[in-house]
Amino acid sequence: MLPIRNTDGGYAVGIDLGGTTVTASAVSHDGNILSRIEYPSLAKEGMETTCRQISEAADKAVKDAGLRKRDVIACGMGTPGVFDAPTGDMFFVPNFKDWDGKNLYRALAEHSPYKYYIGNDVNAAAFGEYFYGAGKESRAMVMFTMGTGIGSGVIIDGKPLRGVFASPEMGHIVISENGPRCVCGARDCLEAFCGRDAITARCLEKLAAGRDSAVSELDKERLTPKDIDIYAERGDELCLEVLRETGYYMGLGVANAINIFNPDLIVIGGGVGQSETLFEALKKTAFETAIPSLAEKCSVIQSPLDNMAGVLGAAGLAYRGEYA
Numbered sequence: 121m122l123p124i125r126n127t128d129g130g131y132a133v134g135i136d137l138g139g140t141t142v143t144a145s146a147v148s149h150d151g152n153i154l155s156r157i158e159y160p161s162l163a164k165e166g167m168e169t170t171c172r173q174i175s176e177a178a179d180k181a182v183k184d185a186g187l188r189k190r191d192v193i194a195c196g197m198g199t200p201g202v203f204d205a206p207t208g209d210m211f212f213v214p215n216f217k218d219w220d221g222k223n224l225y226r227a228l229a230e231h232s233p234y235k236y237y238i239g240n241d242v243n244a245a246a247f248g249e250y251f252y253g254a255g256k257e258s259r260a261m262v263m264f265t266m267g268t269g270i271g272s273g274v275i276i277d278g279k280p281l282r283g284v285f286a287s288p289e290m291g292h293i294v295i296s297e298n299g300p301r302c303v304c305g306a307r308d309c310l311e312a313f314c315g316r317d318a319i320t321a322r323c324l325e326k327l328a329a330g331r332d333s334a335v336s337e338l339d340k341e342r343l344t345p346k347d348i349d350i351y352a353e354r355g356d357e358l359c360l361e362v363l364r365e366t367g368y369y370m371g372l373g374v375a376n377a378i379n380i381f382n383p384d385l386i387v388i389g390g391g392v393g394q395s396e397t398l399f400e401a402l403k404k405t406a407f408e409t410a411i412p413s414l415a416e417k418c419s420v421i422q423s424p425l426d427n428m429a430g431v432l433g434a435a436g437l438a439y440r441g442e443y444a
């Protein structure tokens with residue numbers, strides 16, 4: 121990884137772009153978050169609208185930090201989807217209307233005066249941990265984010281691991297057979313067992329089968345993994361079971377990551393990954409399943425930076441003039 125450029129006292133803006141929210145923060149080179157702005161990303165309204173939201177969030181983050189435009193050296197942005205980060209060519213960006221086939225840097229330049237460095241959103245979060253969090257000493261680090269889907273990023277010797285253009289899609293490794301269909305079109309992917317909807321669907325199935333649980337008092341249409349975790353914390357057997365199962369499946373994915381990448385650190389991020397019940401089952405399965413000599417050298421932890429990892433990593437990319 122390149123060292124931090126000579127910033128002449130300048131600052132970077134870190135941006136985390138999601139399907140519902142764009143988060144922007146002015147960040148000092150040593151990782152202090154000076155402001156935090158959240159705007160709706162308006163992903164269904166097209167690239168022009170979303171780029172305007174990104175630009176306005178960046179401007180407000182700069183203003184709220186007491187900085188001026190000329191204090192900003194660059195913006196970094198963690199971005200979902202499949203794209204070529206150095207060129208900005210977007211290939212497959214589900215949930216964002218009309219992005220496929222367009223160029224993000226060109227669209228951003230219409231609305232924002234800053235230079236942008238984009239990276240895969242999970243790589244950006246992984247770099248947040250690598251630059252400013254638990255990954256500082258790591259030689260080979262894997263990050264998983266558990267949310268709507270299961271994201272992954274791998275950093276080896278300070279560089280994001282990429283194939284021709286894409287990062288490892290560990291959410292779509294196959295961990296079973298005759299299981300649920302995945303959004304990618306295949307069956308039995310890790311994400312098809314551990315994504316947000318898969319977790320709630322397993323809970324609802326158990327309820328429909330006549331199992332007793334206090335969680336049945338909630339609106340079933342709006343049930344989230346967070347709700348399931350709250351009831352599990354209260355000792356609800358069905359909710360504990362759902363999260364232990366999810367941890368088991370996720371642990372298989374983590375064991376695969378240990379065997380493939382021989383990492384010294386695996387960080388589990390994303391809201392769902394913060395469940396203690398899930399995380400304990402995940403660790404148990406991962407260490408029981410992976411090759412023992414590889415597992416022995418690997419720590420598995422929950423993300424210490426949690427939801428700020430993305431903006432911090434994005435700012436770190438801007439400071440280094442790197443894509444991820």
Ligand SMILES: [Zn+2]
Nearest residue numbers: 292302304309
């Ligand atoms: Zn899949």
